[in-house]
Amino acid sequence: MTSKMLATNEHAEAKAEGELVATGLVSGYHQSPILSGIDLRVRRGEVLCVLGANGAGKSTLARTLVGLLPLRQGEIVLDGEAVGHLPVGDRVVRGLSLVPEGRALFPSLRVADNLRLGAFSRNRAQLAAAVDDVLDLFPALRPRLRQLAGTLSGGEQQMLAIGRALVARPNYLVLDEPSLGLAPIIVDRILGKVRELADSAMGIVLIEQNASLALSISDFAVVMERGVKVVEGPAKDIATDDAVVRAYFGGVGRSETATHSPKTRIRESGERNQ
């Protein structure tokens, strides 16, 4: 496991061309902000896993990154360009895509049309090749191309949602709870594909509740609580960090023999509420 991850990291470093950097993000709905000053960084070729309980602000973070929610403070820099105040479509054009929680498919359109619309504003020239790549990645979609998207099973819908985002060939992909409501075997398969995507030089922000599985395919991880980052570090350290696992995942995970890792930083409570 560890050796494989090291290998992929070196691989990624060789291919990395840029990074997605978010600094001091403040956003939310109505008056009170849900994100209160969060920093993130993901390089192409890496998977950054975002963990946290319900209500920690993970989906708000995802929606703020792509522009579905307006940024109140902070900045988002995409391959060196500030995009924090651009509308969603302009970020998609620049290579930042989101697979949202709930998938946001077009149920009354066919699977093939959903995929085709993925290239509405980016990569239209290589549409056919990109759709082919998606079908190679998710062969289960191939026999369903002429079906209406609304008639797919949950797992197929998730594949279609990811596929639709991939047709644009994004440089960075934000995945919001791709495992939600899916059978474990399908979650395994989808997260395996996510790792493959990262290895093909895509930067991925993976938001998950399923901590142990998500950490196993991630390079780095952050844990969120009430709109701020409380823990960050290499994914393998967080997965084996007893204190973190006990505090945030209720003992779920491989924590029996783990010891506290100095690479993982847990913020003090005073710092948390800033």
Place this chain on the structure above:
Amino acid sequence: MLSDFLQFTTSGLTTGAIYGLLALGWVLVMRVSGLLYFIQGEFVVIGVFVIVVLQEHGWATWIGGLAAIATCVVLALAVDGLVMRRLRHPTPMSEVLVLLGLALLFGLALQNIAGPNARLMRGFLPTKPIEFFGAFVTPHQILAVAVGAVTTLLVWVAITKTSFGQAMQACADNVEGALLVGIKPMRLRTLGFVGAACIGGVAAIVIGPLAAVEPLGGLLLGIKGFIAAVVAKWTFLGAVAAGVLIGLLENYGAGYISSVYKDVISLGLLVVVLLVQGAVAGDSSMGMRIRLRLAAR
């Protein structure tokens, strides 16, 4: 007897073709923006006046036709950019009232500029009627039906075969998903307005030689398209069919009962349909309007 029926039917189909065109405009605007487009009939009236005035100044009819379409497009963009997008707190009610107000404003402005008289466009096809089974049909009537059919076909292709149509359907399905693939709903909306204005201009070209048009006639004319759209629950082909049906009903009513009842029939139909159907706009369209609000940021 048969010749009467055929005569009413041919006039009904002609009127219906015009109503069908108007209905297409209404449905297109509803689908991209959720708006009840009460100015759709104004495009037709203003278009006719543009052509008539240009004809009076010695310009060819085809130039007048192009000018009419261009005028309609400019007006539609002005209404969108200068009024609809600037409403401080847009609600369905305020938008309906503003569009109704604009329809009256356009009619009164036209009356002030061009005078209160109804105008008839000079025909550009042979005027000799063609007889069949004792009924008469003019080339201009045939043209109206043909243009109605071709325009319907074009709109149908645009919404089913082009990325514009797919993007429109995507917005109706899931605005958030549409945004995430880079669709800009406000841009679609503008395209829809331009399309509806072009349809209005085209309708002006074909109605001009068939019926004298009054400056204040646009609102009532537009409402015929609205009724067709409501009857068809805001489906494209259904609205055209309903437009043709209303045209036929009006002409049978006018022919067999009295021409006084022409408008009573279509407006009565609206009341009946609303009693049965219970809603002006289909759920999906209204839902989309609200979702577009979110997306308009």
